[in-house]
Amino acid sequence: MNMDCVEMRLLVQANVDGELPAASAARVEAHLEGCPECAALQAQLISFSARMRQEVTCYSAPEHLRAAVRARLAAMAPTPEEGPETANDNMPNDRYVSWWRRLPRPRLGPAAPFGAGFALAACLALVFVLPHTGSLPDAVVSDHIRALEPGHLMDVVSTDQHAVKPWFDGRLDFAPPVKDFKAQGFPLVGGRLDYLDDKKVAALIYQRRQHLIDLYVWPDGGHLDHGPTEGSRSGYNFRHWSQDGMAFWAVSDLAPDQLAEFVALLRDGASSP
Amino acid sequence: MKWRPPSERERGVSVPVAGTFEQLITPHLDAAYNLARWLMQDATTAEDVVHDAVLRALTYFGSYKGSDPRAWFLRIVRNVAYGVLAARRRFGTISLDDAGQTPDGEPIAMEIADPADDPEVTLCRSEGFVRLDHALAALPAELRECLVLHELEEFSYKEVAHMTGVPIGTVMSRLWRARQVLMRSQDEEGTVR
Numbered sequence: 001m002n003m004d005c006v007e008m009r010l011l012v013q014a015n016v017d018g019e020l021p022a023a024s025a026a027r028v029e030a031h032l033e034g035c036p037e038c039a040a041l042q043a044q045l046i047s048f049s050a051r052m053r054q055e056v057t058c059y060s061a062p063e064h065l066r067a068a069v070r071a072r073l074a075a076m077a078p079t080p081e082e083g084p085e086t087a088n089d090n091m092p093n094d095r096y097v098s099w100w101r102r103l104p105r106p107r108l109g110p111a112a113p114f115g116a117g118f119a120l121a122a123c124l125a126l127v128f129v130l131p132h133t134g135s136l137p138d139a140v141v142s143d144h145i146r147a148l149e150p151g152h153l154m155d156v157v158s159t160d161q162h163a164v165k166p167w168f169d170g171r172l173d174f175a176p177p178v179k180d181f182k183a184q185g186f187p188l189v190g191g192r193l194d195y196l197d198d199k200k201v202a203a204l205i206y207q208r209r210q211h212l213i214d215l216y217v218w219p220d221g222g223h224l225d226h227g228p229t230e231g232s233r234s235g236y237n238f239r240h241w242s243q244d245g246m247a248f249w250a251v252s253d254l255a256p257d258q259l260a261e262f263v264a265l266l267r268d269g270a271s272s273p
Numbered sequence: 274m275k276w277r278p279p280s281e282r283e284r285g286v287s288v289p290v291a292g293t294f295e296q297l298i299t300p301h302l303d304a305a306y307n308l309a310r311w312l313m314q315d316a317t318t319a320e321d322v323v324h325d326a327v328l329r330a331l332t333y334f335g336s337y338k339g340s341d342p343r344a345w346f347l348r349i350v351r352n353v354a355y356g357v358l359a360a361r362r363r364f365g366t367i368s369l370d371d372a373g374q375t376p377d378g379e380p381i382a383m384e385i386a387d388p389a390d391d392p393e394v395t396l397c398r399s400e401g402f403v404r405l406d407h408a409l410a411a412l413p414a415e416l417r418e419c420l421v422l423h424e425l426e427e428f429s430y431k432e433v434a435h436m437t438g439v440p441i442g443t444v445m446s447r448l449w450r451a452r453q454v455l456m457r458s459q460d461e462e463g464t465v466r
């Protein structure tokens with residue numbers, strides 16, 4: 001197999017996947033005419049794709065799950081209930097348990113239709129409507145989401161602030177304040193380096209039950225201190241503030257009030273090491 | 274052999290849609306559960322993930338802009354699933370420094386998936402089928418997710434890239450790697466039919 005063929009692989013695959021525009025598809029076809037290896041690869045990919053679609057289990061939502069969702073929708077229609085994280089307050093720490101397993105048994109009754117306009121208004125009432133403050137919130141939230149992916153989570157895994165703090169020495173030209181709030185229910189679990197706004201920043205990772213909080217810290221060039229502004233993107237909440245010459249961004253899927261609690265702890269503790 | 278691009282699977286077409294949550298989102302509970310089930314590898318946790326995703330989707334339905342509702346909802350599902358997986362991993366001690374990197378710079382997920390050992394699956398599938406399920410279950414989560422979204426849920430490269438927050442090139446190389454691993458596993462099992 002020559003170099004061309006190696007480069008051709010992803011194109012052959014894209015052609016099989018129906019992803020190539022006609023002109024590129026024609027080029028691939030032309031190559032296949034004279035290249036038995038790539039032609040064999042294409043045949044292999046086609047039959048494998050067909051096998052996957054036929055043989056791999058496609059799971060269907062179990063009926064009790066559907067019923068629970070219907071009940072939830074019905075329950076939401078009259079009055080918006082509290083968010084999941086509020087309901088999670090008495091959840092055990094050792095295992096991930098969804099909010100719905102702790103709800104009082106839903107009335108299953110006749111599936112109450114999800115009263116259209118009414119319920120939509122109720123949902124809208126739950127959504128933050130915020131002025132768009134530029135792309136940084138988007139960048140911070142998408143970085144947080146990326147960080148949740150396998151293998152991306154932490155550079156240093158430690159619950160000891162005295163291990164996390166020195167880890168940043170020599171990796172950054174500033175010293176982020178590293179605090180643990182284990183006693184208050186927000187243990188420090190690790191840290192990593194990240195890039196935001198074209199800057200190398202510190203990301204400290206805290207945990208609140210099954211939720212992770214990313215705290216991004218970098219020097220903000222001596223901007224005046226300002227209190228937290230808050231917002232949400234793609235279902236994640238963030239709070240941003242400046243203090244002691246540093247910019248802070250806290251991002252999590254925690255409920256806003258719990259994130260506010262975390263931020264209050266940080267702001268009280270940050271200036272008195 | 275001539276390959277005709279799958280015209281019946283019209284890809285990358287997103288028509289703006291309007292409607293209620295029940296009209297737009299609940300029809301995709303199966304797709305949501307399938308994705309969660311393949312990511313979490315466990316029926317109970319998958320149900321919990323779908324539930325939390327429904328709640329999250331309800332809360333943020335106001336910011337839904339009329340894109341493909343299935344893609345919008347599944348993106349929430351996978352984010353919830355990854356959040357749970359991440360919180361779970363925190364109890365292990367995997368750091369990025371220890372994790373290997375593939376040539377294109379992507380960390381290799383270190384978790385070893387437990388195979389999908391459902392009685393339902395075992396009963397109604399022939400051995401070869403179960404083996405393909407097993408091989409898929411053993412893939413690193415990001416490769417598995419990519420295959421499930423593209424092959425089973427029939428999302429385009431572009432849609433998969435958007436949902437998983439990576440460039441299209443990464444989707445292509447993930448699909449390539451995922452398929453190579455699966456095809457090889459099937460050869461070794463001697464179940465090529």
Ligand SMILES: [Zn+2]
Pocket residue numbers: 004005008031035037038039
């Ligand atoms: Zn060739």
